[in-house]
Amino acid sequence: MNIIVTVKQVPDTHEVKIDPKTGALIREGVPSIINPEDKNAIEEALRLKKSSDDGEVTVLSMGPLQAESTLREALSMGVDRAILVSDRAFAGADTLATSYTLSMAIKKIERYDLILCGSQTIDGETGQVGPQLAEWLDLPQATHAEEINIQGNLVTVKSNFDSVTRVMEMKTPALITVSNRINKPRYKHMNKVLRAYRDKAVVTWSKEDLKLNPIRIGLNGSPTWVRKTFVHSHSRDGIVVEKPAANCAEDILDFILEKALLKL
C-alpha cells in the first residue's frame, strides 16, 4: 500500500493576535507548524501502512523553501520520503492552482493507492484542495473521514456529514480527507527528529521538474483574487453595570421583559 499525504505549513493561528491600536494582524513571532489535520492524515497513513504488507508513505507539500522544516517534522513521525514542490512561479496560487500543481506532482510520483489530506487548513480554512485534487486526478473521494478500513483494493470510509454518519465504499486509488477525530497523532521523539535530519532527504521539485500547463499555475492560474483583508470589529459600545448580584439579576430580567424576549 503506497500512500501520499499532502501537508501544508501554516502559521499557528491560536498564536495570532490583533494589534489593539492599529487593528492589524500581528504575525511576527508566530510559529509555523504542520497544519493540525494534516498530522492526523500522516498518522492514519502510518497506521494503514503498518497493517499492509509493504509500501511506503510519501508526504508532499507545495510552498516556499522554508516549508522544508515541516517536511522534516513529518519525516520524524516516520514517513518514508518527503517531496517539496517549490518555485516562485507557484506564488499566489489559489485552491484551483494549488490542487492542479499538486496533481501534476502526484502524476510524477506515479505509484500510489491512496491520497490522504487534512480536511482543512487553519489559515485559509477552505477545505477545497482535497476534493479539487481528486477531481484533477479523476479519483473517487470521501471527505471528513473518521474511520478508514482497507481490504484489498476496497476502501471503506466512515464520515460525519452534519447530522448523519455516512459509510462509503470505493476502489483504490482514492482520495480521502480526514477529520481531527480520526486518531491522535503521535508525539515526535527527539532522536527521530535528529535522524530525520541526518538520514533522510527532502526532495525539492521546481517548475521544470513537472509537466505543467503554464496557464494553470501561480497567480495567473488562480481564478480567485483577494481584493481586501480587514479585521472584523465586534464592538457594540454597550454599558457596564456593577451592582450586587440580586440587583444584576433584577436588571437582566427587566431587560428580557422590556425587549419581549420571554416566551410564556
Next chain:
Amino acid sequence: MPVIVHEEKCTGCKLCVAACPYTVISMQEEKAVLLPGCTYCGACIDTCEFGAITFEDFQGRLCMDVALFKGTHVFIEHDNQTASKVSLELLGKARGLADEFSRQGKDQLVTAILIGYELGDMADELIAYGADHVIVVNDESFKMYRTDIYTKAIVQIAGVKKPEILLFGATAQGRDLAPRIASRLRTGLTADCTALEICKDEGILLQTKPAFGGNMMVTIACPDNRPQMATVRPGVMKKYPRDPDKIGTKEVMKIDLDENDFIIHIRDIMASTKKHVKLEDAEIIVAGGHGVNNQQGLKILETLSDELGAELGASRAAVDEGWIGQDHQIGQTGKTVQPDLYIACGISGSLQHLAGISQSKYIIAINTDRKAPIVSASDVTFIGDLFQIVPVLKDKIREYKKRTD
C-alpha cells in the same frame, strides 16, 4: 483569446469532447471541431495529450467569455421532503443580489437546482421562498447525495444554463461537492462566505469570508472566470418571506448517466444517536466559558437555560476542557448563531468566539473581568460572579412566570 484546434496534431481521441463542460466540441472526419458557444474555460486544453488545442494569442492569464453567463443558481440541499434552512437562506440572498443587479440595469433570474427523487411539492415551496425558476432532476439514482453523480448533474446543468453565480451551503455536503464542480468547470470558489455583494463598479460578486481562526476577514473576487462560485455559512443570510402567490417556472432535466459514473458507493447512512442541539435556530442562548469552572458550573447555566426555554451553548475553552459536547460549541470552529438574546457567562470573548455570536440581536455578558474582550462586544455587561447572579435570575424568572400565569 479563441481556442483553436491544430488539425495536424489531433488524433481524434475524443478526450476533449468528454472534458468540455459546455459540450461545444464535436468530431468531424475524426478531427475535433469547435462549435459556437465556447466559453474559453480551457478544459479541452488541459485534457489534450497531444498539444493539439491551444489558445490563440494568449495574454498570460486565462479570461473566459464572461458575457455568456447570466443569472444566479442555488443548489438546494434537502431530505427529499423539505429544503434545508441554508438553501432557503441562499434563495433569499440570491433575491437580494438580483435586486442589486436590476438596480445596475441588468435583469437576472434566481434559479433553484433541485436534485433528488420523489420530491413532492418542494419546487413550489422554492418558488414561494424566492426562486423564479426551478430546475428539477427527479431520478432514483439521486435519492441519496453522492459526490460522483451530483457533480456530473450540476456540471451538466451549469454547462447548459451558464449561470453567472452558483451558490451552495457551506455544509458537509456543499463543501464536499462544490470544490469538485469548480475544478471541473475551471472556475473559482470561495469557501464558507459570511457576506456576498455585487461590486458597484464591475458588477462582479464580492465574497467575504473569515480566515486565520476568525482573526481576519478576506474579501475575494473571481473576475475572469464563470460561474462565480461560493459556499455560504448556514445561519448568516436571511430567508425571503414565504409568498405562496409568487409566480415561477419549473423545468425537468434528464442527466445522462452510465455505470462508469458511479465510483462512490453508499453502504449505510446512520442518524446521529446524540440529541440534536439546535443552536442555529435558537431564540435565546445561554452559554458558558472558562469561568464556569467545571461541568457542575454548566449545570447551573442549564437550569437558567431551561427556565428561559433557551439552548445551552459553550465556548471552545469549555468544550476543550471536556465539560460539554462539541455540538454545543459556538464560534469560528463551532457554530455561528443569531439568537435574539445571547447570555455569555464566564466567557472572555476570544475573537474566534465573537465571530460566531456577532449576529445576535442582543448580547448580555456576566463576567468578573471588566477588561475581558466580551465587554465591548456586549450590549450590557454585568460585572459579578455568575454563581451568584445566575441562580437568583433563574428564581426571578420562575416567580415572574408564576405571577403572570
